[in-house]
Amino acid sequence: MALQKIWTNIKAICFIVLACFTALLKFVLKFPLGIYRKFINPTDAHQKIYKTVADIPGKISFPIIGTRWIYLKFGSYKLNAVHLAYEAMFSRFGDIIREEALWNLPVISVIHRECIEIVLRQSGKYPIRPPNEVTASYRRSRPDRYTNTGVTNEQGVVWASLRNQLTPNLTSPGAIKDFLPEIKSLSDDFIHMLCQVRNKNDVVERFEGFSNIMGLESACMLILGRRINGFLDGVVSETATKLVDAVTKQFRTSHEAFYGLPLWKIIKTKAYKEFIASEDTFYEIMSEIVDSVLNDQTQSGTSESRVFGSILRSTNLDMKEKKAMINEYIPAGIKTFGNTLVFLLYLIAKHPEVQEKLYNEISRLAPAGTPITNEHLKEAKYLNACIMEAHRVKPTAPCIARVLESDIIYDDYCLPKGTVVLMHTGLACLDERNFKDATSYIPERWMDKETYDSLFLITPFGCGKRICPGKQFIELQLKIVLAKMVKQFHIGFEGELKTEFEFILTPVDANFILHDRN
Ligand code: HEM
Numbered sequence: 001m002a003l004q005k006i007w008t009n010i011k012a013i014c015f016i017v018l019a020c021f022t023a024l025l026k027f028v029l030k031f032p033l034g035i036y037r038k039f040i041n042p043t044d045a046h047q048k049i050y051k052t053v054a055d056i057p058g059k060i061s062f063p064i065i066g067t068r069w070i071y072l073k074f075g076s077y078k079l080n081a082v083h084l085a086y087e088a089m090f091s092r093f094g095d096i097i098r099e100e101a102l103w104n105l106p107v108i109s110v111i112h113r114e115c116i117e118i119v120l121r122q123s124g125k126y127p128i129r130p131p132n133e134v135t136a137s138y139r140r141s142r143p144d145r146y147t148n149t150g151v152t153n154e155q156g157v158v159w160a161s162l163r164n165q166l167t168p169n170l171t172s173p174g175a176i177k178d179f180l181p182e183i184k185s186l187s188d189d190f191i192h193m194l195c196q197v198r199n200k201n202d203v204v205e206r207f208e209g210f211s212n213i214m215g216l217e218s219a220c221m222l223i224l225g226r227r228i229n230g231f232l233d234g235v236v237s238e239t240a241t242k243l244v245d246a247v248t249k250q251f252r253t254s255h256e257a258f259y260g261l262p263l264w265k266i267i268k269t270k271a272y273k274e275f276i277a278s279e280d281t282f283y284e285i286m287s288e289i290v291d292s293v294l295n296d297q298t299q300s301g302t303s304e305s306r307v308f309g310s311i312l313r314s315t316n317l318d319m320k321e322k323k324a325m326i327n328e329y330i331p332a333g334i335k336t337f338g339n340t341l342v343f344l345l346y347l348i349a350k351h352p353e354v355q356e357k358l359y360n361e362i363s364r365l366a367p368a369g370t371p372i373t374n375e376h377l378k379e380a381k382y383l384n385a386c387i388m389e390a391h392r393v394k395p396t397a398p399c400i401a402r403v404l405e406s407d408i409i410y411d412d413y414c415l416p417k418g419t420v421v422l423m424h425t426g427l428a429c430l431d432e433r434n435f436k437d438a439t440s441y442i443p444e445r446w447m448d449k450e451t452y453d454s455l456f457l458i459t460p461f462g463c464g465k466r467i468c469p470g471k472q473f474i475e476l477q478l479k480i481v482l483a484k485m486v487k488q489f490h491i492g493f494e495g496e497l498k499t500e501f502e503f504i505l506t507p508v509d510a511n512f513i514l515h516d517r518n
Pocket of ligand 1: 334462
């Protein structure tokens with residue numbers, strides 16, 4: 001214990017010495033560098049001199065490790081609260097901030113709607129999103145399983161070809177509408193399970209565990225045309241639990257590898273080993289499931305799902321690539337959906353007047369005993385507004401990342417092509433400059449068409465050609481689950497919901513109170 005303390009102190013002292021030295025060096029070099037920059041800074045036709053990436057304010061950067069120290073033990077912020085770190089940095093440094101990743105690669109964060117719009121509008125044929133390096137590196141190390149780093153991490157023509165293999169069946173509204181009966185029956189079973197697992201005070205503890213299972217079930221239904229668990233009598237199958245745990249670990253360890261010191265590139269750190277173990281677990285279990293679905297289909301001669309059918313029919317992919325694709329799409333829909341549902345229900349629970357208004361709308365459109373149809377969903381303006389407003393106030397993915405495809409000018413800065421830009425749409429949505437009463441949950445604002453000019457701000461599924469291919473399916477599913485839950489329960493929540501950042505915003509220990517309405 002004592003040795004550990006001494007070692008932590010030594011590390012802290014070293015960093016402080018290094019920080020002082022770097023600060024001194026910067027101060028000494030400021031004057032000659034300032035003159036030099038006047039000659040090299042970009043200018044426009046009117047000879048206006050622009051500031052460069054190096055002029056953007058931000059936390060002090062050290063050689064090699066850049067600003068990643070801020071999340072270390074003695075740094076300013078917590079690794080599991082990166083969302084709060086950005087909030088603090090924007091309020092200290094302004095609308096544009098610079099961080100530096102390994103080898104001092106600049107990463108620019110922006111919150112101003114004008115800059116977000118400039119970046120998202122410049123998107124070309126092959127928009128570039130920085131890859132998740134740890135996944136890409138793992139996939140490259142397993143050529144026996146993967147021939148590419150996946151649609152999420154690839155760029156250019158390889159990305160476009162992977163994306164075109166599957167998305168038509170995922171993104172066309174016609175194809176998604178066909179899923180309505182399955183989503184309804186899945187939602188009924190989910191609600192049945194919640195009733196079984198409630199305690200005597202009607203509390204469902206750690207609700208996020210169940211909503212993640214719902215995410216898994218629906219992703220499997222979407223991609224494979226088959227469910228894994230069945231939600232029978234409140235029992236969650238061991239397989240489903242293992243898959244959800246594996247994905248939870250993937251998110252946590254990717255987050256640590258990304259925001260912490262990237263030591264995993266040199267040695268196999270604990271986080272990296274955990275990441276590999278969770279990838280392997282997911283792959284092995286899912287491979288068995290895919291094989292069994294394939295076997296059943298060969299015997300019956302029909303495909304259970306048009307999405308799965310389209311993967312199987314693809315002549316450009318071999319079976320290894322098909323499995324790799326399934327292993328990428330299913331995990332992508334588990335925690336993203338699970339977290340989004342928790343945030344949505346939390347906001348509904350905390351606003352009883354909204355909940356009653358929503359209940360009245362649903363009961364008017366589909367009274368007891370009447371099944372919900374696509375027509376009802378189209379007419380359910382308040383239901384849609386509640387979901388839209390939840391995406392604005394508590395988005396699961398509060399940030400979109402892009403690599404600039406050409407130079408851009410913003411606020412006297414010239415950001416060159418190739419710069420990594422993080423657009424903090426989640427924080428921009430809570431900014432009074434963009435929305436009145438920005439931090440309040442007011443679905444009514446979406447009943448007013450004038451607020452529809454927020455195209456580049458409310459982007460829970462991203463934007464442009466790299467937009468999430470699961471968007472339409474998830475939107476339909478959220479509407480059905482919310483409508484059914486509000487019809488069945490008075491939803492309550494005591495206290496404030498705790499959140500952490502694990503690559504996406506994640507709820508912690510969400511205990512919902514679900515009293516039956518009747
Ligand atoms: C509530 C649920 C979900 C949320 C909040 C979500 C959010 C996102 C976001 C923000 C992106 C980045 C888009 C961009 O950079 O512009 C993305 C990409 C992606 N999502 Fe989702 N997603 C969800 C569900 C799903 C589902 C169900 C699937 C599977 C069908 C899926 C598959 C993917 C894939 C493959 C990409 C990468 C697309 C590309 O790079 O071309 N997501 N998602």
